[in-house]
Amino acid sequence: MARWVAVATARPWAPLWLRRAAAVAGAIYLLAIWLDAAGSRLVDSLLPLPLRFFTQVAELFPKAATDAIEWRVRGWRCDAGQFDELDVRPLFPIRRDDKENQFARAMFFYHRERPVLEALDAYLVAAQNRAHPDQRIGGVMLLSLRVPIPPIGEPGPRQHWMPIDEYPASVARKYWYTTAPLLRQDRCQGAP
């Protein structure tokens, strides 16, 4: 036998004017999301950047990837006087093994922005020399690897991190930044 339950509507705590204002703001927010993804520039001209930023959420994977991009670092070893690969994952512990870590994100957004690359250079050198004072570096090369995507239906080997030198020559290397030789020399000669 069914048990009857009395209807009771939860009373809103917010005053009517606030709920109405929130409804208008909510409608503008939803419209801004839609317009931004539809390619309209109207939102750009109306909302300041810090607010617009929160409406740029719907353009999810619109383009096909031509290659899988890996961002890598070669460090200038003060002891050997040459560039060798530096595994920077321990220096960026937030999601260190995937492309959501700060190094991959910084390179993704700013690989053509010299001020950011110089800041990355300074951070990497300081962090590496602090963590491994016996393996000091004086500078870095920041590069990308373009790993070809196999044809559809042929997934290839499971994706995993491997050193640059283990990639075949068909994987293109592109160098975006190299620390100037004089700066490398100064850092290597500086106090540890």
Place this chain on the structure above:
Amino acid sequence: MSDRRLRDWLTEPQPIERLALLRIAIPLSVLGFLSSRLLHADHWLGPAGFHVPDLGGDWRQPLYVAPMSAGAAWAVATAIAVSGLCLSAGLATQPAAATFALLVGYTTLADRLEAFTVNKLAPVLTLALFLAPSGARYGVDAWWRRKRDSHSPRPTEVEGGVIRFFQLFLCIMYSASGIAKARGDWRTHQVLWTHLHDEYQTQIAWLIMGALPGWLWWALQWLVLVFEVGAPLWFALPRTRSLALIIGLGMHMMIGLMFGPVVWFALLMGSILYACYGPLPVLANGAARARERGNRQDARDARG
């Protein structure tokens, strides 16, 4: 649709279980996403990590926020975790929602590198929960209220506005995303396949990629495109709503299984989808029966 019909639709009472489910699921999904950042707060917000310098109005940097001290970073991370858990549990619901929204919004602006769809959506979704009576049922606040006054009625419904906001949000989000895909490569290139070949690739993704025939990737891609572009229609029409719900949940499940860290986005959207359009047969049966009883009483009154 006339103004009156629109207003009636917007304010039509909804089962309170929908709101309770949103209140439980949204902060947990966001906290799941943020967990790897919260555990390294000194790198995320403090001086230990890398921070993009002030680029003076660069479009990729919506606001420059200087890194905070390590102590402040850990305090912010702790406050985010505590307020998110309190909101989910319905404990001090309104203060918790306001705190969570503000702090997640701040941290999203503070570190552009760690800003993704989940934490860009979180402040607005949580503000919606803040403005609604989200702690009225199924939480510590509600339990405490009943304990103090056992005669106080248990709410079974909530004014429809907040649920309508979340329902519209889903339709707009899917539709906007579908339009962006249609304007991009989804009609002409195989996109799904190409995005499964980087560090997002999971073991399950790799196994599925080896098992599915090539033509099925195109079928899945077109299914997603048609679902997303037409979402407002599929969810507006009662006949297609159930199928749209199944396809949407299936899509989010596949994203969660195959795209590594995107699992938190899948959980967030999937739970909002179920809370907004799911049948909620067990949780909502009380409200439905009460409405039915009201209708019968109205009919008896009309006859008498």
